[in-house]
Structures are given as C-alpha cells and as structure tokens.
Amino acid sequence: MKTFLSVFCKLLYKMMGWTYEDLPPEWTNKRVVIGFPHTSNMDTIRAFAYIKIAKLDVKLMIKAEWFFWPVSVFLRSLGGIPVAREKGAGTVGQIIQNFNEMDEFILALVPEGTRKKVKKVKTGFWTIAKKANVPITCWYLDNKAKKTRWVGSIIPGESIEDDLIKINRLYKKFEYTLPGMKAEP
Numbered sequence: 001m002k003t004f005l006s007v008f009c010k011l012l013y014k015m016m017g018w019t020y021e022d023l024p025p026e027w028t029n030k031r032v033v034i035g036f037p038h039t040s041n042m043d044t045i046r047a048f049a050y051i052k053i054a055k056l057d058v059k060l061m062i063k064a065e066w067f068f069w070p071v072s073v074f075l076r077s078l079g080g081i082p083v084a085r086e087k088g089a090g091t092v093g094q095i096i097q098n099f100n101e102m103d104e105f106i107l108a109l110v111p112e113g114t115r116k117k118v119k120k121v122k123t124g125f126w127t128i129a130k131k132a133n134v135p136i137t138c139w140y141l142d143n144k145a146k147k148t149r150w151v152g153s154i155i156p157g158e159s160i161e162d163d164l165i166k167i168n169r170l171y172k173k174f175e176y177t178l179p180g181m182k183a184e185p
Contacts, residue, residue: 009049020050020148024137029104031153032129033058034111034167035139036176043141047108048078050148059098061091061109092127099132108139123160130156136163138170149174 013020035047051058062075064082072082083091099105107128111121129136138151152170157163 003052003055005052006055009052012049013046013053016046016146018046018146018148020053021150023054024150024153026135026153027137028135029057029106030099030132031106031135031137032125032132033106033108033137033139034125035108035141036110036171037141037143043110046141046148047139051079051108056106057104058106058108061095061107092124092131095128096131099128099134121164123164126156126160126163136167138167140171140174140176142174144174 035043037043057079059079059081061083062080064084066072066075067080067082072080075082081095095107099107107125109125111123111125125136135153135155137153140149140151142149151174154163154166154170
C-alpha cells in the first residue's frame with residue numbers, strides 16, 4: 001500500500017530531477033547500509049526520501065546533539081537513533097544488541113561522520129557488521145547522474161583493511177574514492 005509520505009517523496013525526487021534504483025536482489029532485512037558521499041544537508045534529504053520511497057524500516061545513527069524537542073520527535077519517527085560520539089559511549093555494543101535481539105534491523109550510516117571533508121572514514125560500521133554477522137551494503141548518491149544507486153555488498157572478513165579495499169573497488173565504477181583510500185588504476 002502506498003503511503004502519503006512515499007508518494008510525496010517520489011514526487012520530491014522527480015521535482016529534484018533525481019531517480020533511484022530498486023533494492024538489490026540479495027536484499028535482506030538485517031544489514032548495515034553505508035552511504036557516500038555526505039557533503040551537504042541535501043544528501044540527507046535525498047536519503048530520507050529514498051528510505052520512504054522504498055518503505056524501508058531503517059535505523060539511522062544521528063549525532064545526539066540533534067535530539068532536542070521538537071526535532072527529536074521528527075528524527076525518531078524517521079528511525080533516528082541518538083549517538084553520543086565521544087569515546088567510551090558504548091554505541092557499538094548497543095547497536096549489536098539490537099541486531100541480536102531483533103528479527104529485522106537495518107542500520108544506515110555515513111562513515112564520513114560529518115559533511116566536512118575528512119581524511120579517512122570512521123570504521124565503526126565494519127565493527128558492527130562483523131560482530132553482528134551481517135552484510136555491509138553500499139549506497140551511493142550519484143550527483144553526476146542524479147541517481148540513488150546500490151553499489152554492492154560485502155560480508156565482513158577478517159581484515160578491515162582488506163574489506164575497505166573491497167568497498168573502495170565497489171565505488172570505483174562511479175569514479176568515487178573513499179576518503180583516506182587511494183584511487184586504484
């Protein structure tokens with residue numbers, strides 16, 4: 001059943017001149033979804049809109065500072081989870097517990113952690129996926145083609161460095177290189 005919000009978001013995408021790919025065939029409702037790039041608030045708007053178009057029940061890690069009334073009510077309705085970003089906050093453990101206790105849990109986040117230019121990506125997404133034994137699916141906001149794309153998935157292996165190289169290769173076809181990684185020939 002189409003909801004008003006999903007219809008509105010489809011219209012919003014069309015008005016912005018954007019299109020999107022359908023969910024990948026290997027989709028399951030337990031995974032970590034990472035998205036690149038995160039350079040403006042419009043990236044966030046497009047991501048929220050797509051989530052509603054696809055009718056995904058996604059949880060989004062959002063910095064705790066954004067959770068004040070009345071904004072917190074709106075963010076929680078979109079699946080927002082407040083994240084204390086200081087060291088020792090126990091966020092990874094809390095998220096893994098959610099994966100272990102729930103039949104369906106999709107966590108979406110941006111490994112850059114900010115809209116500012118960063119030297120390397122944050123790797124908590126890998127730790128969460130590895131410990132929760134779920135795939136990492138890569139999402140790309142292709143500003144050149146104005147299209148939201150599913151890039152591919154990996155199952156976390158034994159080496160975070162090897163997995164970051166694999167993820168970087170997935171994005172290569174869109175001429176995108178993860179922050180802190182070298183573009184491969």
